[in-house]
Amino acid sequence: xxxxxxxxxxxxxxxxxxxxxxxxxxxxxxxxxxxxxxxxxxxxxxxxxxxxxxxxxxxxxxxxxxxxxxxxxxxxxxxxxxxxxxxxxxxxxxxxxxxxxxxxxxxxxxxxxxxxxxxxxxxxxxxxxxxxxxxxxxxxxxxxxxxxxxxxxxxxxxxxxxxxxxxxxxxxxxxxxxxxxxxxxxxxxxxxxxxxxxxxxxxxxxxxxxxx
Numbered sequence: 485x486x487x488x489x490x491x492x493x494x495x496x497x498x499x500x501x502x503x504x505x506x507x508x509x510x511x512x513x514x515x516x517x518x519x520x521x522x523x524x525x526x527x528x529x530x531x532x533x534x535x536x537x538x539x540x541x542x543x544x545x546x547x548x549x550x551x552x553x554x555x556x557x558x559x560x561x562x563x564x565x566x567x568x569x570x571x572x573x574x575x576x577x578x579x580x581x582x583x584x585x586x587x588x589x590x591x592x593x594x595x596x597x598x599x600x601x602x603x604x605x606x607x608x609x610x611x612x613x614x615x616x617x618x619x620x621x622x623x624x625x626x627x628x629x630x631x632x633x634x635x636x637x638x639x640x641x642x643x644x645x646x647x648x649x650x651x652x653x654x655x656x657x658x659x660x661x662x663x664x665x666x667x668x669x670x671x672x673x674x675x676x677x678x679x680x681x682x683x684x685x686x687x688x689x690x691x692x693x694x695x696x
Contacts, residue, residue, distance in 0.1 A: 488561060490553035497547075501544050505556055505559075512530075512532035515571070516533065517608050518673070519673055522568065526569065530615060533619055536556070540636065544640045573596075576669040581651065594637055595646055603683075604672065613625050615629065663681040664681060669681075
């Protein structure tokens with residue numbers, strides 16, 4: 485049983501509203517990008533992302549906006565439903581980082597999101613273009629969608645690097661090994677090696693986003 489009561493979320497601070505909202509986005513987005521066949525979960529993920537596009541910034545800006553709070557609860561639940569299709573590299577890295585650094589899970593996913601998307605670009609580009617069109621982005625391409633992610637993250641006050649939350653690259657080897665072994669890695673669009681996970685992690689530490 486799931487009870488979605490927006491009144492219970494009214495006192496949630498704006499930063500946690502933003503971080504948990506980005507976590508909901510990561511669930512929907514990684515489900516959308518998963519190579520697993522589950523058309524119903526894919527459709528749920530797309531609509532969850534559309535709701536987040538429309539309501540996350542509103543919920544962060546005005547924590548008493550009941551419509552925005554309600555729709556974000558719905559989008560979060562849709563993400564939890566959709567990721568039966570699988571997750572991916574964002575979670576494969578966020579899980580070990582959360583364990584080693586006691587960092588907030590949603591914040592980690594928010595930071596990692598564009599770096600993992602960029603690493604998956606060659607495989608997910610057409611699929612992301614279709615998603616961008618569905619949610620109504622004017623630039624319905626991979627680059628347009630990535631630009632929206634970056635804009636949203638900035639608008640709601642999410643940090644853009646792991647170094648901004650005190651994470652450096654000293655445990656890069658351990659983190660990349662843990663990422664490869666994480667169950668989420670199995671449904672990433674590309675099966676990354678430890679070296680590739682290390683590169684994504686290092687990019688997220690330093691803020692190197694190689695957008696084509």
